[in-house]
Amino acid sequence: MSNYIRFDWAMKRLLRNKANFAVLEGFLTTLLRDRIKIQKLLESESNQEEEFDKYNRVDLLAEDSKGTLLLIEIQNNNEYAYFQRMLFGTSKLVTEYINRGEGYDKVRKVYSINIVYFSLGHGKDIVYHGKTEFRGIHQNDILELSPFQRQTFKVDTVSQLYPEYYILKVNDFNQVAQTPLEEWIYYLNTGEIPDQAQAPGLNAARERLKLDRMSKDELKAYYRHLDNIVILRDNINTERAEGRAEGRAEGRAEGRAEGRAEGRAEGLEAGRQEERRQNAIRMKAKGFPTQDIADITGLSPEEIDRL
Template identity: 70%
Template sequence: MGNYIRFDWAMKRLLRNKVNFGVLEGLLTTLLGERIVIRKLLESESNQADEFDKYNRVDILAENSKGELILIEVQNNNEYAYFQRMLFGASKLVTEYINRGEGYDKVRKVYSVNIVYFSLGHGTDIVYHGKTEFRGIHNGELLELSPFQKQTFKVDAVSQLYPEYYILKVNDFNQVAKTPLEEWIYYLNTGDVPEGASAPGLEDVKERLKLDRMTKNELNAYYRHLDNIVILRDNIFTERAEGRAEGLAEGRAEGHAEGLAKGRAEGLAEGRAEGLAEGRAEGLAKGRTEGLAEGHAEGLAKGRTEGLAEGIEQANRQNARSMKAKGIPVDLIAEITGLSVQEINSLN
């Protein structure tokens, strides 16, 4: 546990006092990169009646010397729709802090600073900045203000007219603080101020937010607050762990059933495909073998038949030549050999 009072407790009990504005001003100056002077604090949602919100969330609404609104919120535990919550909070301020009948040029600039002690979204940085820009969908050109608008609204870019959002994921910081902003993140995470810290506001933390400056009753209340946060986180962790275990068991059962069904279907399809391929290959090989044997037998039989016929014809021709040479009449030779008269006459 750190040597200094947690920031959310300080926001509830101490930082609303004007003498302690230096702490908030230091944080905002470091974060926004310009000197921030808080003129006054405005009504916010900090006094939650809900027991969960009492320990889970605290916010403070400030107005700076330029009339801009700055909503600072600390969130201890996960809220799945927190991004929408940020949008709602900033939009609500825009509509609440303009009088009916006033022109839109009176809309106030809003900064939404969100210090979260849970894993919000998916990212590896510890500080995120969101703003509104308009870019051409064909050429990517940034839409800018006209010279008249710049002069009238005293800003240089369209984004400066819209709410800006900052998210500080303090639980993800686990390194040596090297910059003023990292020094602040270190304090928000651990409750300690890094040795040699120079960030604006941290001197005020060391002077005004020491634990030993609290009375016994204040210290008891503070420790109860810390215990409640621990219990709150433990309950949520337990519920998540139980939910994960149940989900894992159900997922395994469903996965086993789906896997079995899918395996059977895929196995059947693969078996059919392999069987078809093997059957085709075997059929082709067998067909070739049988076809070769049948072709050989048919060719042999046909060759024998054709050879026999050709031999008989050659014998008849030879006999016809002999009889023709002995002077036997052609008609008689044709009758004996079966050759035509033309064939006999053509024999030498």
Template identity: 65%
Template sequence: MAQSKYIRFDWAMKRLLRNKVNFGVLEGLLTTLLGERITIQKLMENSIEDSQDKFSFANMIVTNEKQETFWIEIQNHNEYAYFERTIFDISQCLYNYITSKSNCYKVCKVYSVNIVYFTLGHGTDIVYHGKTEFRGIHNGELLELSPFQKQTFKVNEVSQLYPEYYILKVNDFNRVAKTPLEEWIYYLNTGDVPEGASAPGLEEVKERLKLDRMTKTELDAYYRHLDNIVILRDNIFTEREEGRAEGRAEGRAEGRAEGRVEGRVEGERIKQLEIARNLKKLGLNTEAICQATGLSPQEVESL
């Protein structure tokens, strides 16, 4: 594959997309994913980047076409405990929202968008959506809002009050992009924009995220970032293989140890039974044989 002309999203998210003039890229991704026009109003100060290229995330206040306000968190992690990390980050986001004394009180919905560049869980899809629902344990009935709650909260379902999660498993995409969302997945995976792409935000990618717009210093840092990604993936693969090998070795060792213990136990039992037979031939009663061998009366009687 020819080298891409565009900057990868994971790098752009760390260095470029926090600039307001580049918000169109993030807005395009969110518009495509959520199925409604999204406009970023503010990028929150607690957005983080990691110097070792392990993760970055951005918290932002956005509005839709109805001028409803949402809090969206985009995560780009590369680590084992991803599900747990997602729970922690969204909980922290909610804590900041609840305790804030600013206009964040107006936020009515939280989305967690997770862009995953490694194998996560077991599944064949490339985009997963999760939300909170409550169902009766006896009849499976979905718990719904009362008319008063619908009017008060301005939503129709309980799940709309809770955070929603999107997981984009971009590394698993290996087909021709046919939809706007697949065009975005293709870019997130390869760092290139598919020919004829029409998804919102990808025109901004082609305009603002060109490699030839970067200075030599920026390019050097960018290529170090790509090298770090390769090294990190190799380390994770090596650790997994070493873990499997260690587990197999431990399993074999434990199996041998257990076998030796079981063998000794079985040998002692055979010896006890043989002694009991001999004592029984000598005419000792059952109680005396039990005391001498440790066998039960039923075991002695069956000899």
């Protein structure tokens, strides 16, 4: 079990603190291959507190020292129109962060960074980068900036003026981390930071995202968040299995709906109970008092003693 807090929870509760910017800066520096210094965090739509959004989606909007906008979004649930959602998010930022009457030269550069815990699209890689280029339909050449535009906007290509997109499909990463970016993806996927990992920001994460730094109330909320993630993924897997089963057995099984509902409830409760047990084992190994573990996980002291 991991000794560190999941990145989505950290983004919602911890990384918004300026003292913890080094974690985010390291992640962004590794991904964008450019030294990123966060100037401030800005308001975004992520401050919703509906029960579903609490664990399904987290986003964070930052501004770096150059005025670039960085929208980081984590999505736990499958969303078939997610590509359009990315487009909507960047378009909204472009229009919101320009003052009325300002010229188009004031349009801000936006990076949209999407960490998805579901199968998005069809591809073999784990990190995808999208940018805008204009290519000739006859000569197949790329439209370039004039020398004056390069000097005025301080960029080399047209694509640098447009929003850029990054998609990290972290669930698909199942290999040994060999690069700094892979070290980050390993942490995003597993919540673990290997001792040998040296990617920018991970040393700060080791210090500031440890579970044993959390209070009892924070741990209780965090483990409830993990429970919700288990339920969410069980729901997704159950719905997929049901869809396949219904396709094979359509129109033949009376009472199937009732049995399916009962099976789903049993499966969700079993997954939730196992997650509680694993959390209790982890806390027990760290020397937490039995009663504190019981209060946080909901297990009885007798159950905890048997672990």
